[in-house]
Amino acid sequence: MVDESSNAPPDPIAAIGAPQEQNLAEILSEVEAVGSPGLQVPLLAAGGLVKHFGGLVAIDHASIEVAKGSITGLIGPNGAGKTTLFNLLSNFIRPDKGRVLFDGEPIHQLQPYQIAQQGMIRTFQVARVLSRLSVLENMLLASQHQTGENFWNTWFKQKQIAAEERQQREHAMTILDSIGLVHMAHEYAGALSGGQRKLLEMGRALMSHPQLILLDEPAAGVNPTLINQICDRILTWNREGLTFLIIEHNMDVIMSLCDRVWVLAEGRNLAVGTPTEIQTNAQVLEAYLGQ
Numbered sequence: 001m002v003d004e005s006s007n008a009p010p011d012p013i014a015a016i017g018a019p020q021e022q023n024l025a026e027i028l029s030e031v032e033a034v035g036s037p038g039l040q041v042p043l044l045a046a047g048g049l050v051k052h053f054g055g056l057v058a059i060d061h062a063s064i065e066v067a068k069g070s071i072t073g074l075i076g077p078n079g080a081g082k083t084t085l086f087n088l089l090s091n092f093i094r095p096d097k098g099r100v101l102f103d104g105e106p107i108h109q110l111q112p113y114q115i116a117q118q119g120m121i122r123t124f125q126v127a128r129v130l131s132r133l134s135v136l137e138n139m140l141l142a143s144q145h146q147t148g149e150n151f152w153n154t155w156f157k158q159k160q161i162a163a164e165e166r167q168q169r170e171h172a173m174t175i176l177d178s179i180g181l182v183h184m185a186h187e188y189a190g191a192l193s194g195g196q197r198k199l200l201e202m203g204r205a206l207m208s209h210p211q212l213i214l215l216d217e218p219a220a221g222v223n224p225t226l227i228n229q230i231c232d233r234i235l236t237w238n239r240e241g242l243t244f245l246i247i248e249h250n251m252d253v254i255m256s257l258c259d260r261v262w263v264l265a266e267g268r269n270l271a272v273g274t275p276t277e278i279q280t281n282a283q284v285l286e287a288y289l290g291q
């Protein structure tokens with residue numbers, strides 16, 4: 001990413017100042033080199049993303065990479081385009097330009113549910129739970145590739161369906177236990193607090209054994225005790241092999257969780273680096289103070 005002909009220091013924060021096309025070229029060349037010894041291909045890589053809403057440029061040639069096994073942060077002032085970037089990464093909305101590669105494969109032709117089946121699940125800034133279903137039912141809805149989804153199987157494979165359902169229930173109860181919601185399993189999801197809904201969304205994401213979870217502000221509106229619980233869970237799941245991309249305004253959460261942080265401002269990449277580097281980056285501080 002560093003321009004050899006300039007005097008720019010070879011650090012990633014300076015490098016993000018390079019033209020966006022160069023970032024994309026580098027991301028894509030890394031991805032094309034899948035299998036090269038010693039080269040860590042990002043689990044998620046996006047480059048040159050552009051999204052207009054009418055006259056507003058919400059995303060302006062933005063790039064991002066998420067290394068496999070990492071907890072990567074995405075921060076930026078209100079309205080910077082973070083949620084829109086999540087929507088583009090998960091194909092909830094289509095980019096005007098740019099590419100997204102998940103596990104080395106372009107995913108622009110896939111529907112969001114197909115992307116979820118490939119192992120990338122996202123949660124929403126305002127947790128989306130089905131209030132009139134129980135907490136357990138909310139979890140079970142996330143199960144994928146069930147034999148009982150096929151009409152004929154409901155007639156001819158009843159034993160297999162019953163066994164799968166038992167297995168899914170056990171899996172759901174284990175996850176609910178790990179997020180401290182097992183005692184609420186048979187309550188309406190509508191009875192949960194905002195923080196508990198966020199935990200339920202995360203738990204539901206785990207039901208389909210994803211590789212990567214995109215969390216949009218997991219700590220927003222959540223009390224400090226529950227924030228600690230959420231952070232502990234994320235760290236545990238990460239140690240077990242899950243990769244995370246997390247949007248968050250709470251810098252304590254970013255500092256305690258993230259290996260690497262991308263900063264977005266006015267739809268553009270502003271900086272990338274470790275949480276400590278980002279905290280002391282003058283451009284980042286200016287973007288936040290200028291809000």
Ligand SMILES: Nc1ncnc2c1ncn2[C@@H]1O[C@H](COP(=O)(O)OP(=O)(O)OP(=O)(O)O)[C@@H](O)[C@H]1O
Nearest residue numbers: 053056058076077078079080081082083084085125
């Ligand atoms: N569907 C939409 N139609 C029109 N404008 C939109 C739409 N979605 C987002 N925007 C605009 O795009 C810009 C980026 O919004 P976005 O929600 O991505 O920001 P954000 O970084 O997630 O902000 P916050 O930290 O407040 O959640 C904002 O100006 C927003 O008003």
Ligand SMILES: [Mg+2]
Nearest residue numbers: 082083084125
């Ligand atoms: Mg947002």
